Amino acid sequence: MDMQNRNGAIDTAQPSASMPSQSRREVIIIHTFDAPPERVFGWWTEPALLMRWWAPKGWSTPSCKVDLHPGGIFHYCMRSPEGNDFWGRGVYREIAAPQRLVYTDSFSNEEGNMVDPARYGMSYGYPSETQVTVVFSGQEGKTRVAVLHDVPEEIPERTGMQQGWAEMLERLDNELAATATHTEVAEKEVIFSRLIAAPRARVFKAWTDAAQLAQWWGPHGFSCICEMDARPGGSYRVVMRSKDGVEYPLNGIYREIVEPERLVMTDNWAEHPAEWQELLKKNLRQVDGEPAQESLNTVTFEEQGGKTALTIRTRFDSNVVRDAMLKMGMAEGWTQSLDRLEALLG
Known part of the structure; x- marks a missing residue:
């Protein structure tokens, strides 16, 4: 989703801050949550919990299915404020609970079949499949999450992707706080x-x-x-x-x-x-x-x-x-x- 970056980089010394940055191949987002890794990992892998935060600000997630094992499919739908649906799917490559998730990411149709990114308005050269690595690190009852999304440096959607991830993690942070025990x-x-x-x-x-x-x-x-x-x-x-x-x-x-x-x-x-x-x-x-x-x-x-x-x-x-x-x-x-x-x- 190509959204203008409104927040910019935030100091990660703050416990609930997201830090977007860019390397040559990866969009990197770092966020620290006031919850232990087991809980954060659970909200990343339970479909009904994912549906409460798995979309940027103003968007919703009307559908989410998770088959949590290596080779299993992660299939979801993000709905824009205008009511447009963006379907995506991934394949889990590595699952090490609660420390690490690695999965592919691509656009799909409602049935879960991969489709050309151009169908959703992506630019020429946008890869048909990317890889996401999520690392969960425990820090005295908190969790530092690092999201590494491997995408080409030259595609114009990188800025919007960076902003989208930052907003999603902010929504997760809010959900974890609202449902605290x-x-x-x-x-x-x-x-x-x-x-x-x-x-x-x-x-x-x-x-x-x-x-x-x-x-x-x-x-x-x-x-x-x-x-x-x-x-x-x-x-x-x-x-x-x-x-x-x-x-x-x-x-x-x-x-x-x-x-x-x-x-x-x-x-x-x-x-x-x-x-x-x-x-x-x-x-x-x-x-x-x-x-x-x-x-x-x-x-x-x-x-x-x-x-x-x-x-x-x-x-x-x-x-x-x-x-x-x-x-x-x-x-x-x-x-x-x-x-x-x-x-x-x-």
Whole structure:
């Protein structure tokens, strides 16, 4: 998209700045996000999340499909403010979550077949296929993203491409901030709160329907199977599976269900794998005896203008267990799960 560069270069010392620059073959954009690499990578690879930012300012993304494996297709549509559709597609060449993505980029039709760039008004000599490399670097809870788009130096669209990338990354930054999960530590408790862009009846259903819960429970890149008997006294069982096949089972009992306002349920992690259990023990050396491997989750759903203020209050056996679970990534795990919940609810 040939857009005039309005912002120019920005000092990358600022934590949420984009820095456009040019080398002979590459348009390079650098942006630092106030989120860890796992979360930023997830927003780069979940189709429903990509649709919230994958277009320049004023544009929209009405369609996006991702087949995330080497050789898989990335197919999307960007719609201009005037209502014109620009279809594109890529082929993933390298996926190293959450550090690196490499994929081709080309114009396509609605069916996903490559088309001549001239069909969308590109200049003579615009390449039919380019390559994009995205590098995600963690920096104390933040992520420095470097986008390297390999395009010929002589094509006139480079300036507009540079500006388009900068605006897209600004939109991603805004989305990450707007969907942040806030964490509060209290006596024997951790409280997570987040505003979900969906009515509470839909959000509540996604917690109490096994098929829906299986689609979002767990960090980015995990799969999940779920069985539940969603009634007071009923039980549930969830098995999260990482990309390398490690399973993390959870089970619990529903103590209270008030649709669509409140859920109270236990959460037992005693079946987690041995490596995880050993890490937990290392973080629990201050505890006398064997601590309970169970917490109590109280989840509330509050309607706020068509959105849902979601609060998850998790109570542990002791402050030491609470601190150990936080150290092992509990907060980031919930943040990524709720990202996936946002994606499911659209």
